[in-house]
Amino acid sequence: MSSTAPKLKRHIVPSALSASFAWLARDVNLIQKAGAQSVQIDVMDGHFVPNITIGPLVVKSLRKVTKLPLDCHLMIENPDEFIPAFAEAGASWVSVHYEACPHLHRSLELIAQHGMKPAVVVNPATRVELLTEILPMVHHVLVMSVNPGFGGQTFIEFSLDKIRRLAALRQELGLAFRIEVDGGVAHDTVARIVQAGADLLVAGNAVFGAGQPEQDARALLAAAREAAGQ
Numbered sequence: 001m002s003s004t005a006p007k008l009k010r011h012i013v014p015s016a017l018s019a020s021f022a023w024l025a026r027d028v029n030l031i032q033k034a035g036a037q038s039v040q041i042d043v044m045d046g047h048f049v050p051n052i053t054i055g056p057l058v059v060k061s062l063r064k065v066t067k068l069p070l071d072c073h074l075m076i077e078n079p080d081e082f083i084p085a086f087a088e089a090g091a092s093w094v095s096v097h098y099e100a101c102p103h104l105h106r107s108l109e110l111i112a113q114h115g116m117k118p119a120v121v122v123n124p125a126t127r128v129e130l131l132t133e134i135l136p137m138v139h140h141v142l143v144m145s146v147n148p149g150f151g152g153q154t155f156i157e158f159s160l161d162k163i164r165r166l167a168a169l170r171q172e173l174g175l176a177f178r179i180e181v182d183g184g185v186a187h188d189t190v191a192r193i194v195q196a197g198a199d200l201l202v203a204g205n206a207v208f209g210a211g212q213p214e215q216d217a218r219a220l221l222a223a224a225r226e227a228a229g230q
């Protein structure tokens, strides 16, 4: 990693998809105690991805029980229609898929106009270079290292090259957007992901899978920071 790359602190972003939806407030408080600085909310509509999860109503309830930034990953068609509802619910960051937004520039503007931090997501098959024009607009870029829709999948290895290319593009353009990675982030992958240039590490199964989220979140965060020399 070149010396001019932004020195971003590595953070894990627990994915609530693998938490207990019956005890969501408890689980979010446990990962906050472990040092997590945000939590990812996976919003799925059964169309853009073959699964259905939660929406603004759950975000609104969570907002009442935590001050953590709520990182809402919208795996939905027509996300523009729902931006006002997520703003009203108290979402902090909203990421929309490049593959779901024919007018991506307008969608990112809409998120910012509603007071939230805009971000863009690319599926494994989508090249990061397609984002060049809008990179100055985003808080972060989310690189999917699995095909979205489910937790507990295997990390797609070519994602490392995509992360490296995105970090190089960030440096070339003199930008400071964050690089978030999602899918199969665990103890056997986190060091290589961090050394490729990612700083926001989404983890579902690795944090909640064993039913001890505080310990496992703390351990994964320590492994990420050790790999980054932080």
Ligand code: DX5
Residues within 6 Å of the ligand: 015, 017, 018, 040, 042, 073, 146, 147, 148, 149, 150, 151, 152, 153, 182, 183, 184, 185, 202, 203, 204, 205, 206
């Ligand atoms: C999948 C979601 C991910 C998922 C990650 O579409 O976007 O956030 O929960 O889960 P793990 O870490 O188990 O791969």
